[in-house]
Amino acid sequence: MHSLTTALESLIRLVSQVQPSAPGLRVYDVPFPLNDAFDALSWQAAQGVYPQFYWQQRSGDEEAAVLGAVADFSSLQQAQQFLRQYESHPDLRVWGLNAFEPQRGALFLPRLEWRRSAGAATLRLHLWSAVSLREDAGQARAFLAALVGMKPLPSLRLTPIDEQHRPERPEWERLIGQATRAIADQAFDKVVLARATDLRFSRPVSAAALMAASRRLNLNCYxxxxxxSPTRAFLGSSPERLWRRRGCALRTEALAGTVASHPDEHRAWQLGDWLMKDDKNQRENMLVVEDICQRLQQHTRALEVLPPQVLRLRKVQHLRRCIWTTLHRADDALCLLQLQPTAAVAGLPREQARRFIQRNEAFDREWYAGSAGYLSQQQSEFCVSLRSAKVTDRAVRLYAGAGIVRGSDPGLEWQEIENKAAGLRTLLQIAT
Structure with missing residues (x-):
């Protein structure tokens, strides 16, 4: 833990410098050598300050653990307006979540940000005050002094008390029938319907331990x-990028169409080959591509759609088509409102599908099928918050959804959401 101790001592010296009794922003960076056994997630979970946000890019090249809030934002638009006040800090990052209904967010400028990019890491402290930087510096010193060292994460071996699906299978099959009839009546072309599975255990569940287990096994994911708070968290391991922006260069993707994966390489390849050739899944993917292109075309230059790929995950495989373009201007609020919710998590046409979901789904999606990540003036990146779970003390709610189009089979769609939920469900090592 020598790197952490040294970095924190450096930050305390920097923040102890004389600060003005005036509003403003100060950013202090110190290098963080990656030369010892430091796990950012375990260290973050040991702290008693909230909110906390952990994020790892799906390539693994970028990772962040942030603590405490010096400024909170209830929407991404508010966060973007805040960042634009500080043009001299283009890499100032706001982190957090956007809900399924994108006007609602839980985003914050952290007090402390540990960030790794490839093989280099930095510890960053933010001072910000609308009144007095001197006063905020005193609060920052107290914050740093209260930090503790890394602790082992608790076990995930849990004893179940209760399990309930919302909806259960009979209601799910009736709902699929209702949706396919609406599609036949041309109310919409596609709707994505979701299931919540509520698990209750005999003792509290560690969200950080569940995150660590998922990070270890669910590869190729954000x-x-x-x-x-200590007892309330939302987490996930998502294969899907909502968008990545570097300046005005924008990358997004259509991830729709699903088949099971398999531990045997040849069997997994056979399943993936079937997925590439299956008309229903290809049609579902192209509906998402066309919707994304239509939504972006007025705000971008030419759109390039790359050939389809099969993305293989631990429990499922997906069809993916990447879409690259250039924005007329860098605007993350525009990206969010145009792209979220995508046809892959809501349906087509989007508004008609959303109304069907609101009227008929058995639970409130909240953060599920929203997005998680960060924004700055310089760049931004958000993933779709899929393969996710809400942890509330001794309860875990798992989410999974399936795209319903003409010809969807209720039994196959049930199996699809079972496979998707298994990415996190199997990590809860339930004791018998």
């Missing part, structure tokens, strides 16, 4: 965990 990993995120927002801890609102």
């Amino acid at each position: 990993h995120f965990c927002m801890a609102f």
